[in-house]
Amino acid sequence: MPAYKRILLKLSGEALMGDDAYGINRATIVRMVREVAEVTQLGCEVAVVIGGGNIFRGVAGGAGGMDRATADYMGMMATVMNALALGDTMRQEGMTARVMSAIAIDQVVEPYVRPKALQYLEEGKVVIFAGGTGNPFFTTDTAAALRGAEIGAQVVLKATKVDGVYTADPKKDPTATRYASVSFDEAIARNLQVLDATAFALCRDQKLPIKVFSIFKEGALKRVVLGEDEGTLVHV
Numbered sequence: 556m557p558a559y560k561r562i563l564l565k566l567s568g569e570a571l572m573g574d575d576a577y578g579i580n581r582a583t584i585v586r587m588v589r590e591v592a593e594v595t596q597l598g599c600e601v602a603v604v605i606g607g608g609n610i611f612r613g614v615a616g617g618a619g620g621m622d623r624a625t626a627d628y629m630g631m632m633a634t635v636m637n638a639l640a641l642g643d644t645m646r647q648e649g650m651t652a653r654v655m656s657a658i659a660i661d662q663v664v665e666p667y668v669r670p671k672a673l674q675y676l677e678e679g680k681v682v683i684f685a686g687g688t689g690n691p692f693f694t695t696d697t698a699a700a701l702r703g704a705e706i707g708a709q710v711v712l713k714a715t716k717v718d719g720v721y722t723a724d725p726k727k728d729p730t731a732t733r734y735a736s737v738s739f740d741e742a743i744a745r746n747l748q749v750l751d752a753t754a755f756a757l758c759r760d761q762k763l764p765i766k767v768f769s770i771f772k773e774g775a776l777k778r779v780v781l782g783e784d785e786g787t788l789v790h791v
């Protein structure tokens with residue numbers, strides 16, 4: 556039995572690269588889709604927010620002298636490309652997925668309409684939210700918190716490069732240790748940067764827990780959905 560009826564899964568764009576330097580690695584995206592298929596087979600309703608860091612990051616463009624908001628719109632377009640690739644891979648794997656975008660590109664992808672998204676989820680379709688929040692100066696982590704709250708997900712699952720939340724950035728501090736669970740207040744007070752502060756604050760206000768776990772660890776998503784000990788739970 557899954558521990559959650561409905562989940563919002565945040566997949567990092569960078570995770571789609573696999574061992575490549577940029578873009579979408581075929582074997583990696585197929586593996587991820589199969590992991591999502593496993594949890595849908597458990598009877599869990601799945602919505603996905605996909606990042607775009609494997610193609611473009613607004614902050615990087617901004618730092619390069621580009622207008623930050625313009626760079627962010629490019630980043631949002633990158634998430635649309637990833638969402639289309641993800642949805643198509645799901646189709647190839649025999650799943651039914653629907654991509655909905657926060658930015659209007661009507662010929663390419665249907666717009667995000669909340670009741671429609673809820674309907675798809677009830678029908679057992681996977682819904683992929685593209686375009687982040689639709690606003691510059693935000694991230695797809697915040698989009699995950701926002702859509703998670705909107706669809707009434709019981710948890711936001713952040714599948715990322717680290718296997719949980721650490722006392723400090725484990726890439727910079729080798730002595731950092733992993734929390735089994737941590738409260739929002741502590742995560743915000745200690746400025747733990749595994750999620751951005753806006754996403755943390757939104758989830759805290761909505762009492763929406765977040766589970767952080769490794770995207771590279773096979774079977775981790777299923778274990779999380781089954782309520783097993785995996786990753787770090789950020790709770791109220």
Ligand SMILES: Nc1ncnc2c1ncn2[C@@H]1O[C@H](COP(=O)(O)OP(=O)(O)O)[C@@H](O)[C@H]1O
Binds near residue numbers: 568747
């Ligand atoms: N306290 C912390 N615990 C875990 N990871 C942290 C922490 N502080 C910073 N990080 C960093 O956060 C990164 C994951 O966040 P992010 O770059 O937003 O990933 P994503 O591309 O999945 O959105 C990790 O690579 C890790 O190095």
Ligand SMILES: O=c1ccn([C@@H]2O[C@H](COP(=O)(O)OP(=O)(O)O)[C@@H](O)[C@H]2O)c(=O)[nH]1
Binds near residue numbers: 688
């Ligand atoms: O609501 C949003 C979501 C994303 N972005 C842009 O899209 C890029 C890709 O998203 P993100 O960095 O969150 O992707 P990930 O880290 O998951 O690959 C960001 O850098 C931003 O430039 C944005 O402007 N608003």
